[in-house]
Amino acid sequence: MPEFQTDVAIVGAGPAGLLLAHTLHNAGIDSVVIDNRSRDDIAHTHRAGILEAGSVRMLEAEGIESRVHTAGHRHDGIDIRVNGVSHSFDFPDLIGESVWLYPQNEIFVDLSAARERTGRPTFYSVTDTAIGDIETEHPWVTATTEDGEELRINARYVVGSDGSRGPCRAMIPADTKQRFFHEYPFAWFGILCEAPASHEVLIYSRSERGFALISQRSENVQRMYFQTSADTEVGDWSDDRIWSELQARVEGPDGFQLKTGPIIDKNILPFRSAVTEPMQ
Numbered sequence: 001m002p003e004f005q006t007d008v009a010i011v012g013a014g015p016a017g018l019l020l021a022h023t024l025h026n027a028g029i030d031s032v033v034i035d036n037r038s039r040d041d042i043a044h045t046h047r048a049g050i051l052e053a054g055s056v057r058m059l060e061a062e063g064i065e066s067r068v069h070t071a072g073h074r075h076d077g078i079d080i081r082v083n084g085v086s087h088s089f090d091f092p093d094l095i096g097e098s099v100w101l102y103p104q105n106e107i108f109v110d111l112s113a114a115r116e117r118t119g120r121p122t123f124y125s126v127t128d129t130a131i132g133d134i135e136t137e138h139p140w141v142t143a144t145t146e147d148g149e150e151l152r153i154n155a156r157y158v159v160g161s162d163g164s165r166g167p168c169r170a171m172i173p174a175d176t177k178q179r180f181f182h183e184y185p186f187a188w189f190g191i192l193c194e195a196p197a198s199h200e201v202l203i204y205s206r207s208e209r210g211f212a213l214i215s216q217r218s219e220n221v222q223r224m225y226f227q228t229s230a231d232t233e234v235g236d237w238s239d240d241r242i243w244s245e246l247q248a249r250v251e252g253p254d255g256f257q258l259k260t261g262p263i264i265d266k267n268i269l270p271f272r273s274a275v276t277e278p279m280q
């Protein structure tokens, strides 16, 4: 049975967990990280695409060998399109900062490689995560490793960076937290397609047919979303129907045309907001 004595047990190897592990390592603080998904699964989950300038600075300050400046693209603004009319926002002009198009799954690749270089343990594909004694000086985390071994991590602190659906938040005593939650009556339909970018920056478009976001992933792969009813299903949307809906939502007197291509992924993202206080 692998058993560890460490400073910090980190549950969740997303950007929060892995960046924290690296930050702690740089400060001479040891950690053990676990995640119930495989490294490959996390590396292929498409979520965030845009990194704020502050996040880029944080990666640099922690010495993560990120490819954000080589594989990423600096974006100096966005277009907000209202009923077919674009309004450009120039970020450097307005706030002296830019954002970076650099997908979250690429950040994960960078962070997990940085973690590996530290030589400290990260267990992916664990099952049966359990956390205990969190109100004592000797909290612990247990799980079953990919190889079926029982893993035990004895720590001084447990950090729950296991996302909004993980088990850690539920462990915070009810009388010390307050949760605000709202579920929206709509979802975003998201696609990935093989096509060149339709515009130099992202377009957030509001039209009578609803919202659309013309986002990007790389030179050859683009990410686009349109707001739809929460009960819609992927099977309801043929590629032709998706393209005509997206185009209808950006249609305008300037004749703007989306650049289309094969759709390689479709998914539906239900919308909810959740905040748990106190934050720290």
Ligand SMILES: Cc1cc2nc3c(=O)[nH]c(=O)nc-3n(C[C@H](O)[C@H](O)[C@H](O)COP(=O)(O)OP(=O)(O)OC[C@H]3O[C@@H](n4cnc5c(N)ncnc54)[C@H](O)[C@@H]3O)c2cc1C
Pocket: 011, 012, 013, 014, 015, 016, 017, 034, 035, 036, 037, 042, 046, 047, 048, 049, 050, 051, 052, 104, 126, 129, 161, 162, 163, 164, 165, 166, 167, 269
């Ligand atoms: C479609 C979409 C688009 C987004 N776009 C942007 C954007 O453009 N810019 C931006 O800044 N943000 C964006 N976000 C938000 C961003 O993805 C999240 O803020 C980010 O993933 C949060 O990171 P995290 O490390 O806190 O959590 P996560 O990335 O959710 O990581 C939590 C980890 O904990 C693991 N875990 C869960 N349960 C257990 C368990 N029982 N045992 C062990 N491990 C467990 C999970 O497998 C997961 O790997 C987007 C999100 C989505 C869904």
